Amino acid sequence: MGGVITRRNHFHPTFLFFTFLCFLVSGFAFSADTLLSTHSLSGDQTLLSSRQLFEFGFFTPGNSNKWYVGIWYKNIPNRTYVWVANRDKPLNNSSGIFKISNQSIALLDQANNLIWSSNQTKVSNPVVQLLDTGNLVLTEADGNDQYLWQSFDYPTDTLLPDMKLGWDLNKGLDRYISSWRSAEDPAAGDFSFKLENRGFPEFFLWGDQGKKYRSGPWNGQRFSGVPEMNPTNSMSFDFVINKDEVYYTFHISTKSLYSRLTVTSSGQLQRYTWIPDSQVWNSFWYAPKDQCDNFMQCGPYGICDSNVSPVCKCMSGFQPKNPQAWNLRDGSGGCFRKTNLQCTNDKFLHLRNMKLPESSTSFVDNNMNLKDCELLCLRNCSCTAYANSNISSGGTGCVIWVDGLLDMRQYAEGGQDLYVRLAASEIGNGRSVGALIIGIAVGIAVLLLGIVGCFVWKRKRLLSECKEENAIHERSQNFLLNEVVISSKKDFSGEKDKDELELPLFDFATITTATHNFSSENMLGQGGFGCVYKGRLVEGQEVAVKRLSKTSGQGIEEFKNEVRLIARLQHRNLVRLLGCCIEMDEKMLIYEYMEHRSLDSVLFNKAKSSLLSWPRRFNIVCGIARGLLYLHQDSRFRIIHRDLKASNILLDGEWNPKISDFGMARIFGGDQTEASTRRVVGTYGYMSPEYAMDGLFSMKSDVFSLGVLVLEIVSGNKNRGFYHSNGELNLLGHAWRLWKEGKGLDLLDTSVGNSFSSSEVLRCIQVGLLCVQEQAEDRPTMSSVVLMLSSETATMPQPKTPGYCLGRNPFETDSSSGKQDESFTVNQVTVTILDAR
Template sequence: MGRVQNTSMSVLLVLLCCICLEFGSATNTITASRPIKDPDFIISNNGSAFKLGFFNPKNSTNRYVGIWYNNISAFTVVWVANREEPLRDSNGVLTISEDGVLVVLNGEKEVIWSANVTNSTPNSSAKLLDSGNLVLEENTTGTKKWESFQYPSDTILPTMKLSANVRTGKNVQITSWKSPSDPSIGSFSCGIQPRSPLQVFIWKNGSPYWRSGPWNNRIFIGIPDMNSVYLDGFKYGDDPDGSFYITFDFVDESYLSNFALDSKGNLVQKYNGVEDIGWSALHTECDVYGKCGAFGTCNPNNSPICRCFKGFEPNNTEEWNQGNWTSGCVRSTPLQCERVNTGGEEGKRDGFLKLKMMKVPDFADWSSALENKCEEQCLENCSCMAYAFETGVGCMSWTEKLIDTQQFSISGVDLYIRVAYSELDKVGDVKKIVTITVITGTIILFIYTYLLWRWMANQKARKKKVMEILMFNREGAQPKFHSDNLDQVKLQELPLFNFEKLASATKNFHLSNKLGQGGFGPVYWGQLSDGQEIAVKRLSKASGQGLQEFMNEVVVISKLQHRNLVRIFGCCVEGEEKMLIYEYMPNKSLDAFLFDPHKEKLLDWRKRVNIIEGIGRGLLYLHRDSRLRIIHRDLKASNILLDKELNPKISDFGMARIFGNNEDQANTNKVVGTYGYMSPEYAMEGRFSEKSDVFSFGVLLLEILSGKRNSSFYHDEQSMSLLGFAWKLWNADNIIALIDPMIYEPCFEMEMLRCIHVGLLCVQEFAKDRPIVSVVISMLKSEIVDLPRPKQPAFTERQNVSDTDSSTGGKKKFSVNDVTVTMVQGR
């Protein structure tokens, strides 16, 4: 009896395990026996990724089957199944039919939508992948029968392909919703043009509405603010079936980004499901396809925005003057070959007018001609209206009407327009007039600028006086802040934390909560009442930094938003207390890992590459892509914080400087920063620029590759610094010896050597020799293949200590400075 009972219990346990396994494996899968009924849903394996279920759009009672992001605040749908056939109630079912097709059924069990499957098999299931792709596959072989990435809605997700097949004519495109509350197919579509050179188009009712310009293997040259590093991951390719495609992806898979075509025809890049600091296709009227008609060019900074090319005139002057530019322009003077062909006077040979920073016209003919042959090839063809050459595209020429051109203020391509010789003479006369005008105007501008500078200096002095009255008491004591004058010091943009609240969160700033000590003061770990962890930076009274650095960090970092910059939550200013509250970074700073013999093994090569790329992206954002243009001035390993995934975030903006758009470098009488990371022109002369941060980034690169501090060579008789040591190894053709043995693997050797090479280019003595950050990142990503040979870095030669001693009575004149602020009088 006991044996029978034990057998029954065993069978029951086996059945329970099977049932658990059956239901446990169904979290991201739909089968014929496990459909999802409204309001049920399934979630991809990575629970923070995507959810598939039933939803109703804003201001609508209709129900749809769709995919959206899971666990983010903004509800953002990225794919819809039954766009044209909404459910009218909550009785819908998504299931697998008997013949193995994914279908949506209404309450009467009628099929209102089905996947487009040509060779279905009964034994099939649908799975929601972490990429957001819904895949229908045959269970036995795993063969894909259908996938949502091949039938997108209005959104392009990472790894999804926009494609066009020249053999079959099948195109994978996205289509807009009819309105924000109606997912049915709207007036706009977006896809690629398969012929060379490749371009992305937005079409309105089948007609071009926006155009990206040609792809040059890195960027679309008709998008002036596109950067192959910052908008990383774009790739173009072709499949064996004859399809050409464009796709994008990010190294950091947690970076939720997509491109969506809205109901008004604008293609918008979204981050974390919302339109946040993203890119959009249509900024101005000039971005609309063919705004100025044939042979007309558009510039949003002009009034009116449309003008004819030089050598051309409006086709319909009356319409043109009324602002209707679609009729375009016509040539003023016939070309030489046109005159010869019609029996006219031959005259002198045609020439080309050079237009800089242009969006090239549509309908380009491509050839493999070299740049120096491109002009000659166009000149020999009477039908050739213009030409341009772009590395990565090749020689482009136009024999039809020149349409959809635009004048950019940044980026763009040199476009050469063919005109009659007499038009070139006119341009020469105009140049003389312009030269005289410019000289006269420059003199007047100089006088005006001087007077304006004097007036602004007086205004600045008055404002400074008012600030001193507001922020300092009459006895000249330490500055005191009060809530009624916070807006005078620009603190109103940040949440203000109560001192008692922070004291409670940090256990009254207990020593056990102390995370570290910087030049600013101590940093404490804290936990707010809602459970959120924070890092509190408290200004020390004995700190070398003070009000200026505190205010600088508040103003600068509150304006910035990037995944590789530390996030600030708020500040506290009460009495003499000044504190900044940041997101808590559990892995502290890079130096805590990199220079710790026990922890450095946690940073393998792939993690170090991710850290290098992250610092580079953050620096690129500061220099080029943020609303402000920031020079950090104190980039070092201790100012690179690491989150729980060891992703880097640049911190400590107390020394940062905001640059104007037309400002390339600046001088200071107060040199601040950390020796070892300072560029020579900054440390010795007080001059700083983007190249100063590049120098610091180069030092960081070499430290990350070697696992050694730049200052660890101080007592080495052979080298003054890591830079000197690296330079000696380079000249000895033994640079591989610089690599940290902890991370060295033969398969990564070339990648490591390239990083060292780039690091040496960054630390060259003269700023003009160093590359800018965008070029540095392109070098690291091998977008620039051939690297120049580096010149000698700064601070490589060591002065003999005895020489120094003898001139100072035996006392050393140098010291090791570990503080953040270093005071030097710049020349």
Template sequence: MEILHYFLFFGLLMSYLGICRAQDTITANQTLRDGDTLVSADEMYELGFFSRGNITNRYLGIWYKNKSPLTVAWVANRETPIRDSSGVFRVDTNGSLLVIAGSNNTVVWSSNPGPVSPPTINPVAQLLNPGNLVVRDQSGEGSLIWQSFDHPGDMFLPGIKLGKDLISGLDRRLSSWKSVDDPSPGLYEALMNTNGYPQLWVERDSVPYSRFGPWNGLTFNGIPTHISNSIYTHDFVMNDKEVYYWFTLVNTSVVTRIYFTPEGIPLRMNWNERTQMWFLYSSANIDMCSLFALCGSNGRCDPKNSPLCSCMEGFEPRNPDEWSASQWSSGCRRRTALSCSNGDGFRVFNNVKLPDTRRAWFNRSMTLGECETACKQNCSCNAYSNIDIRMNGSGCLLWFGDLMDIRTVDESQDLFVRMAVSDLTVQSIPEFTSRPAGSNKKRQTIIVVVSILSILVMVILILAILYGRRKNKRSRVKKIPVQTIDEEYIMDSQDDDTELTAFSLTKISKSTNDFANDKKLGQGGFGPVYKGVLDDGREIAVKRLSKTSRQGIGEFKNEVKFIAKLQHRNLVKLLGYCIQGDENMLIYEYMPNKSLDSFIFDKIKSFILGWSDRFRIIHGIARGLLYLHQDSRFKIVHRDLKTSNILLDVDMNPKISDFGLARMFREHENEANTNNVVGTLGYIAPEYAVDGIFSEKSDVFSFGVLVLEIVSGKKNRGFSHQNDSDNLLAHAWRLFDEGMAMELLAAHMRESCVASEVLRSVHIGLLCVQHFAKDRPTMSSVVLMFDKEGALPQPKQPAFFAKGSLPQLNLASVDDITMTTLEPR
């Protein structure tokens, strides 16, 4: 009997000491030390502490059991290794997983790095068969608290969702190791980019590196080898709660994984039981053409050609000298400008990877015919395609602006690109191809007439250019006299003044095709703005002072004075000026996406700017304003901040423009008073509108209006709501006060936004539009509010709360064109 008791006691003791080896769970009362392991029920995966290669650092991870060499599927403390073998793993009573360096009892990793959650009664960690480490609350119905599949490393396993949870904001992405033996985060990340229509991306150091997508119903466009088979099946899921890609096993006896290498290459590896080795099953189509936008805008990459890059039919190199030297980043431009009113056509491009869809508009239920009609009816639409290639195809993608990252692929998905009629062959023009063969004579007549007219136009154009050059040679060029700028605002030393180029009228006229109407980008209070292309291929924006403008030479000099000395990534760059005869012009860097208002207030183009784009734009504007108010050499108040004065570059980065009304403050000066209010209704702060007092808090108010407009897609001025008579600011405050701030967000973004970011943006926007300037935060505080999590102060009722409370100003603008009378300084 004593011997029986001895064996029973010994068995219980060994069971307790070896519990981590024999079971797949660990509770809050247990610990796992370095040397012990947790094993999944099917004995496929094992959890414990490990080292790789000659590196002695210890990490808690999950690896494939009994497979050599050690193949790690997940790592907890990637960035904080333990330097010795004292590591301890345990479950806290609040459900957090902890990795502790036992030598100094320091927590080096926690699954819940934020605020401590309420204690759970009985948390348990379990290593599941798919290799997923989960924490559940055993006191309830086993509700999930945390899982490792939500935080993958460099391994993409069956069941992992690569993508975003649109409710919580959780972004599941792969992250490469620094090297094969160092699990700390490397340079590359694979993610689901949900801007526009979702697509798979690889980023290198947070910069786009390669792109796979979009999903075409069978696979990601551009990866023809990535198709379902007898081993696994995969799918792309997109709904109002989440957007993700995943794969599941058809044959569960096969061991397969996607390994994201330290070089950023996704490889599918399968285990061969006979040879006891991993072998390469498939890989993405990796070559030079995989580099994102290698051929620039409107260029096409073909790995079978030499050189790799060529312009798409109907386009020509933007900078021929660079292209001849195999430098393609400048991309291609249209050979012939579009003429929407005269009817453009479409050229079909076969076997291409569809362009970058971050700025694309989409509708998943439209037919291809409806898609073509939608593109035809919008002169800004440059291309269209269907989304799903199965059966007869369905869904609609519309592209606006330049087409980026196109390459030749061995799969069938057609891209229809808008072309001028003259750049289409007779056979490709739908109006011609639909006619019977008996109309050949009529077609020939049309061709002859068009040819004759083209020759006449060319002759007239050449004569006009020669005449213009002869006339301009007689003109006397004037330069900006530095003395004309108010001495009060001359910088301390002219030695460090930013030098601007004095452009000749001849050069500017040539670059804009003599200020042709099709080169006109827009019209403001200053005058018209034109797009130009210099002889060296640089694209410019020419701001031409109108002779009838209420803004005159004062604002012209004011803008030169300010913007020439301001250098920031979120401020537009002034390249030079032109003063000749009666002409006064400012020359800027060209912003291909024009102004923010052309996107957020447009019914179709508003779909191009997803929430992540808008959130990034808000951040950029805030940083630009912070620079003006605090980080530049002088404190500068813009005084006319509005959506039309926020320009967008090719990557949709915001740049503050139009400094004609800006005012500089001395070192100890915080506010000023004027009898002449300048600015635009809807953006003017109340103390400025009523009392003529302006300060940096006036810009903060305008920024707050901008934030609420960007979130809602609605203009503050002229806003109306069916349930009340509030303006936009009052409507936003009511929703916020009732806990319904998400309702302010434009409907098309509610499926793809991060709710916490939206709520925080609305909250900060309302803080910025409070009635009294002293209650508004400074821009430095605003930037910190965006960059750091934490509680925010409660906003008070905003300024101009009632719709009829907007002040009546004689000098404020009409139709958002700023009309001003400058006061003496």
């Protein structure tokens, strides 16, 4: 956090000498813009920027009787604060001291106790300066061009011009603004405006109840959800995304204009401009401003339009999920498809003036055109919609969604084009509709004649069937479990019989109570299968409840597969299934609760990744390998997981890894070593080339997934979404280049620190590269992997070129263009591809 940032101002020795004289002559009651390391601020002493735009010093808001140090506008009568240092730790009186101490800035109370400090820096002769931008900086006194610390990196509730809002990926800085608790308490309140940098980056306004408002992704001109965001002669906007940073900023070219973006304590995002003539802050823009700005107002696949009543509507090809609530103007349940997708012959519905759907799990390629984007979406059966990622110059780039479309909105003007996938039958023309009406009319006439003839007979039969149906209904809750038991007995004959399944069946009421009626506070995560909730049983045991959504793409087969496999598997590195719940159309699995949740939630989170020290990472790698060895070799049958990835690795309270999610797993019997399928399931970024391209899966396809996972654990980077200045296509290409250049240790995640074993790191990288070799026969078996990881003396071969899922070798060049081809990898999304017959 003590990184280096370019600065604009220069210090001259004469200037520093003059500043020093100001200290002496004024008895430290001064308003210079610079504080030297030999002096301090206290009481009414302040720093004043050179053009007297901003002032820094001690203040107490309202009648709070609490004291803070911060920055405010100098020439605005109604004092407006833009930054507070000790917002969460106030002084009890005005007798504080602000000074440079131990190569950092420090705030001390009257008893010389440390109240607040900046991060420590490597500086020999530090000075603090307040700039005319409102930025408080720590730098060297010799006038070099570097900021060693700046307040702009640690915002409070206000974004000023030229201030960056978003991520510094090198430093792990998440720069966001959060509201004051109240007008007299600058402590962090309930509302914050943060950038989500996954997928297609966009901002969310968070409240105490979760997501409150979404800006939509940046489309080259503006945020998709802010159509009124147009640059003026005085104000311009910019959004930057590269391998080092992802951030939004704005610039003011008119010196007399003041503008700021603030999160208010009432939960609004407000842009204010100062009007000198009236001496007031004018509300230039704010959000949320209407019903359709509320996050998920119309639910999944629903469209909100504030220009019509009711505001929620379902697009063509969809219908309300809860018609009764929909008619009462509650659209939160959203919509669902009238006709299931067919994959190979689907078409697209063209929607105009749209706010793009929630985009954190979307895939972006800025080098594709719209036609290529459509073809890419058609080839991926999980793709639900596509659009241009940049609408400038007629539109460029591609963004595709591979799951539900959330929080959509349609404007009268603004927004952009969105193409939503529909079954071909839902996109027809007038002639086909007319023919359909005629056919229906003829059919109804024939049907009426038939009904009259068989009405009496049908009535008698229905009475007898009604009794039988009631009996079937009483047995329906046990039917699914019986199927699971039978298939388990078939697959594990000789181990246990039906009576020995020993899988408890929980009733729905027990699970409802344990999860507080599936409350949002208890939700641990959400995937294609549905939601996972934390629960506590009556006896006090904490559990994780996986509730299969009624609209989930994972159906009854995946549910049965998970039960019959994992209920029989016992290993310390496999998640333990405690029971299941099958009641009416509810299907749930109850697991042991994992305190640290999934690996991806820690590994790829810059704020948490430092929790994964190298010993923990190495233990996780070895644990996953042992669990996979058990599946492949040590259990009674060979089990191929087929969806091994970071989100399917759970971490218990001791950071031990446990492999989860066996819905896609398959059993190999006897001497079987390979199988093929027309239904490719798994996650792009982790799939082996032979499985992704030809549907061939084996133990070696799991080994490939493990190799990707190992390299992700070492580097802290995802395989999908990894970009590097040298042009590698993904993490595998980057790791391969570093290995060939003898710079393997450069791959290690910097958040690990300096406490690591070089030999262990290099061994893991070599094992990872061996596992992701292009040819399946070159990859090691799991027994060899475990041996190589556990022994420092084991002989290890040199790896060959990695395989690149759905793409060519990045070190090969196209003969016609001479440019490297880019592979298409989508991580974090489980996909299914159906080949045409």
